Amino acid sequence: MGGHTAGGGFGLLSRKFGLAADNVLDAVFIAPNGSSFTRDTMDDDVFWAIRGGGGGSWGVVYAWKLRLVPVPDNVTVFSVARSGPAELIAGLMHRWQYVGPSLPDEFYLSTLIPARSSSDGNISMSFTGQVLGRPKQLAMSVLNQSFPELGLAESELSEVSWLESAVKFAGVSSVASLTNRQPRVGEYAKRKSDYVQAPISMQDTIRIVQYLSTGPAGSSIQLDPYGGAMARIGSTDTPFPHRAGYLYSIQYAVTWNASDMDRSDGHVEWLRSFYAFMASYVSKNP
Template sequence: MSCSIAALVVSLFLSLNQIISCRAAGADDDGAARSLASCLISHGVTNFTLPTSRSYAGVLNSSISNLRFALPDVGKPAAVVLPGSRQDLQRSVLCARSSSLAVRVRSGGHSYEGLSYTSENRVPFVVIDVANLNRVRVDRGSATAWAEAGATLGELYHAVGRSGRSLAFSAGSCSTIGLGGTVSGGGFGLLSRRFGLAADNVLDAVLVDADGRALDRAAMGRDVFWAIRGGGGGSWGVVYAWKLRLVPVPRNVTVLSVGRTGPVELVAGLVHRWQLVAPSLPDDFYLSVYLPTGPSSLDGNVSVSFSGQVLGPKHRALSALRQSFPELGLAESELGEASWLDATAQFAGLDTAADLPNRQLGSRQYFKGKSDYVRSPISRRAMADIVRYLSTGPPRQGQGQGGGYVILDPYGGAMARIASGDTPFPHRAGTLYGVQYQVYWDEDGELGGRAAAAAGEFCVRWLRSLYAFMAPHVSKGPRAAYVNYLDLDLGANNWTAPAGGSSKAAVARARSSWGAAYFGDNFDRLVGAKTAVDPGNVFNNAQSIPPL
């Protein structure tokens, strides 16, 4: 991969005028698909599939992680294109434009609301899936890596870890998430309290814009380079590759996963104490909370888990945690040491580090997620009320095979030292921890049919009730959310055409709802960047940044 020669403006083998000549006269989906296919073939892009192809369903569904968006009533793309090179990617963008199709860009398929492979209002669209653009090149000498946007975190981690035990990258724990999406939204993970987000460690990028130009950091300009590092995916163009700063880690790190069960008051007390401890630990400590939903056990007890990683030996981790969090009653046997790569595989739920590059591992579910941020400690009494409320959630008897959980991620450390405007991700100083809520269910399970659908309705309804219940305890003005945990409950653009359609009113609606929640005071600068790089709103989705 020769990302280092990314041009300021790369000349294509075809011009936009040549591509436009491929446009079909028909305005229907079939006509648009035929137009797109003709254009792609005439310009040497052959790896694509249409709804009439046998491969179509398999390719489309291959990386849909949320089965809500694989159901028959969800609108399907006119084509899925899998470019194999930067030139293929540029040509794919231009052919999609010429065929009057909305463009959706998919990397790993983990969009919580399916925005990388669905469309609003049945607008005809094409999915440009960059999964085949997954090459990673590590340079140990400069502690950097060029990674194509279709690479998963697992593929990146595996390449970095194999280069030596002393380097790592700061991003999330799910190994099958694509780099194109997670970096675009920020990318919080176990190393973020020490080294910041994935987006904080981007040194350069190659962005293919709506005119098919391949732009590096200098060519795209300061504001656009700022915007693509935390401003959300699907708004700016297609990121072809990222140049990433790798970070130093010791030969071995400490890992822990500790479960505790007891009365509501005991568990609430542990979580209450955690929120006073975890955001203030040394930067190289990460300790999160996992709270399952659903009825308590027959004896009335509830459970909680604490998972963590420390960039140092076990004895240091044990000593610091026993001193700062004695209530946890941590035993030496509950800690272990491993290389950073092996620890990464463990947190991803994999058997070995060799499984990290496998894109197909893991089960797929129907799920719905939401998020919050906490800026002031929640009282112990309120925490007990929250733990009790969680016991009213799924699974419920007769409501199918479902469940749910709440994860609390500690901030502080480097996250608090990076200014809220340095990237579009604003949740920095003053944020104690992030909250992720999720419910999941199985509509293909033993109940089937209407009962299974009712299980999903119950899960989503209950999640929204939990979100309302949490309102007094989380951030306000605005109530903040994490863009990588997309939530259409916050609002949507409601586009009705493949491109264009923006206005001052559209910008105002977005700003006052999801825009403020995800980006705070950074939203208006994002609008400016969008207007500069994509004034025609070619790259859009239900929560993409609207241009002026």
């Protein structure tokens, strides 16, 4: 919680309510010399810096006071997979760029593309969705209207409580296990990220999917939609500048386990090469 909020904190509710840091109302901040401050007594630039400027950079936040946001009784959720040749996957990724960031604020639709293709040469990608406060028929009708290529079927959507949706997306088995999570041991990862301001062309999207398919098992990209509330918060209001004009973020990831440690340098090198390859498609400064 401490580092997550101090670094910004993006999640499935961010298109509706902004980052975790955007919802900080007050903090008990301990400066390096041991003095403690609250919102009333700390300088404005300190209160600005601790809300997204990175954990461990300024001092210790002993407590955050956060604005609680309303969540509906039920949300519509889905995780669907689509597979096909590189051109089809690139087509879905290309189209997503126009949909994910411009859906109504209540919609979160991200996509993940793993590197490896199946034995028939097809690539699979998945879409994760959470829709606040709309029954599944209504959510599906909005999604099918704006993204008919995804071809969502009603059977792929379910209505659950918001807490159950947190269970689903955290990848745990029950509500009880949310407060009893064990750290994953023996799993290693290298991640980098970028932000995109202009949709990447279809031709370049095909190149990206083809480059991705050269990655080791365990590598992937995830695209997280911005827009909504993210675009209405000023780019200098907090240290997190990726606001209006930013369509989405890309997370590049490669994961491996302890038995694969001798290949870790190669995995990291591949991720860095992919990141360098992407440079011309993503935002600069910042």
